[in-house]
Amino acid sequence: MAAANEHTVLQFATPSSTTSILTARIHPLVIFNVCDCFVRRPDSAERVIGTLLGSILPDGTVDIRNSYAVPHNESSDQVAVDIDYHHNMLASHLKVNPKEIIVGWYSTGLGVNGGSALIHDFYAREVTNPIHLTVDTGFTNGEGAIKAFVSSNLSLGDRQLAAQFQEVPVDLRMVEAERVGYDVLKATAVDKLPNDMEGMELTMERLLGLVNDVYKYVDSVVEGQTPPDNNIGRFIAEAVASLPKLPPQVFDNLVNDSLQDQLLLLYLSSITRTQLSLAEKLNTAAQML
């Protein structure tokens, strides 16, 4: 098949749209996987390909949750994919999580070329309308572009001419990564995972920073340095108004009650700890008659 040209003008048969794919949602684990496989690729290979696992949601979004690499050989005119390996890994993954099915495949490197069309064909035999993800690990154009494509076949009458890869918007759900903490995932080495109190400290610092920013903005608007923006003003008013309106006495009572509850818990746990060390001493120090 000829290589796909992204600006083609040929008319193509509209795909029978049982589910037309609207967007692709990618979890951060997939990106990590792809990068890891790329770093570990054999020296002869220029790019890595692999299978994407996930599920298709009823509104047409493809939720890509997991992936694994598949060994392949690529030369200028031939592509060989290790199909057995692909099926074996698929079976193993399905054992753990039977809901994650094949939704497509990925490759590193920017853009789509002839070999990709062949591989895409292979995946199209496994699942209808696979999605093709390219992760640009070479950082061409100065950015690591993550793009997703769907292919549709171009045919003139009965003859298959080409496959057109249309880009599909990509939604990167970084919620899990945020939960773990970007500092942990971004740095090449993190010496210590932050524990409860340190994380709390970080969060409070950030909150303080935000409040300071808002203060500065309001001050500068009042002094006339920055033109006022009604939207921002409304947001600020909403935020301030969302504090519950309690009379100070009631609020103080609330806070004090909660404080006392927490203190009670702390006291209980300290007592338990003391009890434990006592019991330990009694147990092992008991003398045999």
Next chain:
Amino acid sequence: MATMARSFLQAISKDEAVAPPLRVVQIEGLAVLKIIKHCKEFAPTLVTGQLLGLDVGSVLEVTNCFPFPVRDDDEEIEADGANYQLEMMRCLREVNVDNNTVGWYQSTVLGSYQTVELIETFMNYQENIKRCVCIIYDPSKADLGVLALKALKLSDSFMELYRAGNFTGEKLREKNFSWMDIFEEIPIKVSNSALVSAFMTELETDAPVSQGDYDRLQSSTTPFLENNMEFLIKCMDDLSMEQQKFQYYYRNLSRQQAQQQAWLQKRRTENMARRSAGEEPLPEEDPSNPIFKPIPEPSRLESFLITNQVSNFCGQINGVAGQNFSRLYLTKALHEN
């Protein structure tokens, strides 16, 4: 350090090199994400998986991991499970992933992971691998915005004791061994390859506050604390049951001792009577008499484990209560302004 000096000396004297003690576990961000994803998907079921990586000096590197399928019934899945493992490791080998097993991970609920099964699994792994580690992840704490990842190892002294199978008070007193010495927690370091770090830097959202922060600033921790307290109370009940077992044992022991003394007295008077009558004195011991049968001392392992769990719960409660204090003062300050 003393241990390093010792291994250096031994290296000079061309003896068998002693492996330096494990100081740090270095995990890749990829493995962390995989563990979190797997544990969270299957919560509240407890799941396990295998850790793969390299053992380098005093650092144990974990570079990848794969989950184990959940076992429904253990009979026919024994062979299946082993096959799955071999299959996964073979496939991963083909894509150049390190396929040295360095341990396993498991999820837990509220930190109640110190069980006998854990110890047994550890001993199993220890047979084959020189150094293995167990990573515990607690998905319920993720709602509070804390990354609850811990690396555990059995201490060497405990392993010796376990192999000897002997947990009596005597032995423990000799070694000065307390319940805190069973598990050793090893600090975790997270590392990422440069490529991944480049991607993450680019993909980082510009929002100054992240989801983790939202989670941490939530002030409704009551369900978590309630669950913790419930578990704590249950564990204390178990602990008191164990204590009662000991008391029972000691009571029996002292009763037996008293019986032995009484019997001995009787024998002695009998012997004196016999000597005065000119007959052979009877032996002062009679192993066939049931009062001389030594009563087995109950193992302290259970009570140690329970103690560990209780201490864990206490620690968690402390942590969350501390966080709550900060949050309460924060709301107070906000309200005043």
